[in-house]
Amino acid sequence: MKVYLDCHACIVRQALEAARLATDDEQVHARVMKAVMARLMDLSPEHTPIHVARETQLAIREAGGGDDPYAEVKREYNRRALEMVPVLQSHIDAHPNRLAAAVKLAIAGNIMDFGATGGIFDLEEAIDSALASDLDAETLDTFRRQVENARLILYLGDNTGEIVFDRLLVEEIHRFSNAEVVFAVRSHPVLNDATPADAEEVGLPDVARVIGNGSDAPGTVLDWCSDELRQLFATADVIISKGQGNYESLSGTKGPIYFLLQAKCEVVGRDLGVPKGTTVLRAQTPEAIRKAAG
Amino acid sequence: MKVYLDCHACIVRQALEAARLATDDEQVHARVMKAVMARLMDLSPEHTPIHVARETQLAIREAGGGDDPYAEVKREYNRRALEMVPVLQSHIDAHPNRLAAAVKLAIAGNIMDFGATGGIFDLEEAIDSALASDLDAETLDTFRRQVENARLILYLGDNTGEIVFDRLLVEEIHRFSNAEVVFAVRSHPVLNDATPADAEEVGLPDVARVIGNGSDAPGTVLDWCSDELRQLFATADVIISKGQGNYESLSGTKGPIYFLLQAKCEVVGRDLGVPKGTTVLRAQTPEAIRKAAG
Numbered sequence: 001m002k003v004y005l006d007c008h009a010c011i012v013r014q015a016l017e018a019a020r021l022a023t024d025d026e027q028v029h030a031r032v033m034k035a036v037m038a039r040l041m042d043l044s045p046e047h048t049p050i051h052v053a054r055e056t057q058l059a060i061r062e063a064g065g066g067d068d069p070y071a072e073v074k075r076e077y078n079r080r081a082l083e084m085v086p087v088l089q090s091h092i093d094a095h096p097n098r099l100a101a102a103v104k105l106a107i108a109g110n111i112m113d114f115g116a117t118g119g120i121f122d123l124e125e126a127i128d129s130a131l132a133s134d135l136d137a138e139t140l141d142t143f144r145r146q147v148e149n150a151r152l153i154l155y156l157g158d159n160t161g162e163i164v165f166d167r168l169l170v171e172e173i174h175r176f177s178n179a180e181v182v183f184a185v186r187s188h189p190v191l192n193d194a195t196p197a198d199a200e201e202v203g204l205p206d207v208a209r210v211i212g213n214g215s216d217a218p219g220t221v222l223d224w225c226s227d228e229l230r231q232l233f234a235t236a237d238v239i240i241s242k243g244q245g246n247y248e249s250l251s252g253t254k255g256p257i258y259f260l261l262q263a264k265c266e267v268v269g270r271d272l273g274v275p276k277g278t279t280v281l282r283a284q285t286p287e288a289i290r291k292a293a294g
Numbered sequence: 295m296k297v298y299l300d301c302h303a304c305i306v307r308q309a310l311e312a313a314r315l316a317t318d319d320e321q322v323h324a325r326v327m328k329a330v331m332a333r334l335m336d337l338s339p340e341h342t343p344i345h346v347a348r349e350t351q352l353a354i355r356e357a358g359g360g361d362d363p364y365a366e367v368k369r370e371y372n373r374r375a376l377e378m379v380p381v382l383q384s385h386i387d388a389h390p391n392r393l394a395a396a397v398k399l400a401i402a403g404n405i406m407d408f409g410a411t412g413g414i415f416d417l418e419e420a421i422d423s424a425l426a427s428d429l430d431a432e433t434l435d436t437f438r439r440q441v442e443n444a445r446l447i448l449y450l451g452d453n454t455g456e457i458v459f460d461r462l463l464v465e466e467i468h469r470f471s472n473a474e475v476v477f478a479v480r481s482h483p484v485l486n487d488a489t490p491a492d493a494e495e496v497g498l499p500d501v502a503r504v505i506g507n508g509s510d511a512p513g514t515v516l517d518w519c520s521d522e523l524r525q526l527f528a529t530a531d532v533i534i535s536k537g538q539g540n541y542e543s544l545s546g547t548k549g550p551i552y553f554l555l556q557a558k559c560e561v562v563g564r565d566l567g568v569p570k571g572t573t574v575l576r577a578q579t580p581e582a583i584r585k586a587a588g
Contacts, residue, residue, distance in 0.1 A: 005310050005323055008331075013303035029299055037302075037331040 001248045001292070006267045007049050008040050014115055015056045018191070021073070022065030035059035050219030050249040053115065057190050057216070068189035070114060077112050077161030077192060078201050080123065088168055091131060099144055102172035104130040107260050107279045109165025110158060110243045114192040115218060116264040126262070133279035140281060143238075143258055150179040150237035155208065156220050156250075157185045158243030160198045166242060170207045180209065182232055184220075187212030193245070219249035244268055250284075252292015257284035295542045300561045301343050302334050308409055309350045312485070315367070316359030329353035344513030344543040347409065351484050351510070362483035364408060371406050371455030371486060372495050374417065382462055385425060393438055396466035398424040401554050401573045403459025404452060404537045408486040409512060410558040420556070427573040434575060437532075437552055444473040444531035449502065450514050450544075451479045452537030454492045460536060464501045474503065476526055478514075481506030487539070513543035538562055544578075546585065551578035 003011075012033065019032040036056050043052075061067060088105050095101035108130035111121045147153065155170065157163050163185070170181050183204055185194040199210045214226025220241070222230055233239065239257040241250055247259050247268065259282045263269040269276040297305075306327065313326040330350050337346075355361060382399050389395035402424035405415045441447065449464065451457050457479070464475050477498055479488040493504045508520025514535070516524055527533065533551045535544055541553050541562065553576045557563040563570040 005320075005327055008327055009303045009307035009310070012306055016299050016303070026299075033299055033302055034335050037335050041328050041331050 001048055001251045001268070001271050002045065003040075003043055003047055003049050003052060004267050004271075007052075010265065010267075011040065011049065011052050011056070012036060014053070014118075015059075017118055018056060018069065018115075019060055019063075019065060022060045022069035025064065028060070028063040028065055031063045032056065032059045032065070035063075048219070048221070048248050050217050050221055050245055053219070053245070054190065054217040054221075054224075057218075070189065070192045073114055073119065073192050074160040074194075074198055075201075077114075077159065078164065078198060081109065081112065081161040081164035082202060084123075085164065085168070088127075088165065091127075092168065092172065098175070099172055100135060100140060101131065102169045103135065103140065103143075103260060103281060104133060104279060106162075106165045106169040106242065107262060107281070109162035110260070110262045111264070112159050112161035112192070113244065113262075113264060114159075116244055129277075130262075130279045135279070135281045139258075139283050142283060143281065144176075146238050146256065147173055147177050147179065150177060152232070152236045153177075153179045153181045153238045153240065154232045154236035155181055155183045155240045156213075156242060156246050157183055157194050157199065157204075158245060159192050160194045161192075162242065163194045163199055163204060164202045167202060167204050167207055169240075170204075174207065179237065181207070182236075183208035183210045184213045184229055184232070185210065186216060186218070187214050187226070188216035190216045190218045193218050217245075217249070219245035219247075221249050222253065247272075252289055253284070254289055255284060258282070259284070295342055295545045295562070295565050296339065297334075297337055297341055297343050297346060298561050298565075301346075304559065304561075305334065305343065305346055305350070306330060308347070308412075309353075311412055312350060312363065312409075313354050313357075313359060316354045316363035319358065322354070322357040322359055325357045326350065326353045326359070329357075342513070342515070342542050344511050344515055344539055347513070347539070348484065348511040348515075348518075351512070364483065364486045367408055367413065367486050368454040368483075368488075368492055369495075371408075371453065372458065372492060375403065375406065375455040375458035376496060378417075379458065379462070382421075382459065385421075386462065386466065392469070393466055394429060394434060395425065396463040397429065397434065397437075397554060397575060398427060398573060400456075400459045400463040400536065401556060401575070403456035404554070404556045405558070406453050406455035406486070407538065407556075407558060408453075410538055423571075424556075424573045429573070429575045433552075433577050436577060437575065438470075440532050440550065441467055441471045441473065444471060446526070446530045447471075447473045447475045447532045447534065448526045448530035449475055449477045449534045450507075450536055450540045451477055451488050451493065451498075452539060453486050454488045455486075456536065457488045457493055457498060458496045461496060461498055461501055463534075464498075468501065473531065475501070476530075477502035477504045478507040478523055478526070479504065480510060480512070481508050481520070482510035484510045484512045487512050511539075511543070513539035515543050516547065541566075546583055547578070548583055549578060552576070553578070 111126035215224040405420035509518040
């Protein structure tokens with residue numbers, strides 16, 4: 001997804017929030033803001049919001065904001081989500097369509113996104129709303145069939161906390177599919193995105209092979225990822241792309257991708273053709289690829 | 295009031311809204327955004343948000359966005375407010391403290407601010423909430439006494455629509471004060487701020503001497519105003535400063551100023567020490583002047 005002009009104000013706001021989380025030094029805040037605006041003034045057409053978000057984090061690091069300003073937020077998000085596992089599991093067990101429930105809950109977990117929400121969200125509300133939402137039935141059927149017949153599934157994770165919800169979906173997948181599941185997270189800390197250490201904290205290695213994707217971007221920019229990740233991306237039978245960051249960076253990329261996300265802002269909603277706040281399960285389509293190619 | 299780092303995202307958002315209102319040409323939108331970010335990257339300490347807001351409007355004009363993109367919005371706001379006069383007048387007539395009611399309503403009218411609200415506001419709600427609010431009793435008493443004894447009152451108007459509410463306050467002032475009231479508006483169109491033509495549309499010349507302030511800024515930057523305005527500012531016994539734009543540009547200026555405004559954003563609220571949304575009547579204090587001097 002390209003950087004829309006509507007994204008500029010949001011990116012500037014997020015940069016300030018991130019800089020403040022990293023340090024109290026107001027000179028650092030000002031330097032980060034300047035760096036981000038300089039980047040926005042000089043965008044190339046192939047830049048996505050994820051490119052700018054990564055550079056924001058680089059600017060914070062370079063301005064002296066430390067390596068992992070979100071460390072505490074991340075631990076807290078994982079803790080909160082782990083506490084909810086019994087409730088989430090009972091939702092899945094009680095649902096007439098277990099996979100639908102697990103997919104909806106995985107999407108609900110995507111609300112745990114400090115970047116897009118500024119840390120202000122209602123997790124319980126997101127869960128209720130996702131469970132009450134209607135996924136596209138045909139897409140869900142195709143998803144189930146492809147997962148069932150897959151040998152290799154690449155699951156692109158997103159945020160801490162959210163990865164607990166993802167774990168439950170992976171467990172659900174194992175109930176009807178013999179596919180190997182590789183769960184990719186960011187190799188280096190960025191925003192509250194999950195890294196291998198965060199994935200370990202919630203027991204993801206018990207249900208999937210967890211790898212770092214080789215990058216420190218809050219999305220999946222393939223050019224910045226490891227050879228291993230690119231190889232998996234090229235050969236996986238199903239790619240599950242979680243969250244807005246992965247959508248923004250992969251929305252025009254060829255592949256057997258299913259996007260599972262909350263449309264947390266107007267712009268992403270418009271790009272997807274749905275209202276803000278929608279629970280989205282969307283298969284990558286030739287139309288989307290053509291659209292992204294401009 | 296200085297440009298806080300929190301203002302940047304809001305200014306960028308407002309610039310895009312204004313550019314879109316002016317033209318559908320996306321290249322113009324992009325040029326305006328670049329101009330505004332370049333300005334934000336190169337602020338002087340004496341710059342207020344009003345300085346940047348004016349430059350945004352200049353950038354829109356220079357990029358081909360026309361002279362008065364808000365013309366239609368302004369007519370609509372005046373029309374809506376004029377329709378409400380009977381209701382507003384009955385509120386004042388029924389109130390045990392007529393002046394308090396007129397002041398509160400004048401502040402309620404300040405919600406008609408396209409810049410700060412993006413055109414999304416609930417006028418009825420603003421009126422109810424202002425009438426239910428508590429003004430500082432001591433400040434209101436001092437205001438009444440100073441107005442009563444004044445020979446010259448300079449009333450710095452703000453937005454179209456809002457000036458209808460101001461007219462009722464001026465009428466109320468005439469009931470107990472013999473002061474001459476000079477009502478200053480922007481000389482040239484900027485955002486939905488009132489100009490002399492807009493003031494005429496709502497009958498302001500019937501109750502006050504209406505003048506243009508010599509400037510096209512959406513506030514009162516004295517350096518940019520006419521000699522006449524500066525002279526009035528220096529000699530008025532009471533200065534009524536309406537709205538956020540006038541507050542942002544005059545908050546540290548010496549003078550017998552009373553600020554009447556809605557704190558429509560967190561930053562202005564913080565600067566005033568009140569929650570966002572507060573109905574504010576505030577006398578200029580030596581402390582405020584010292585604070586602005588840094």
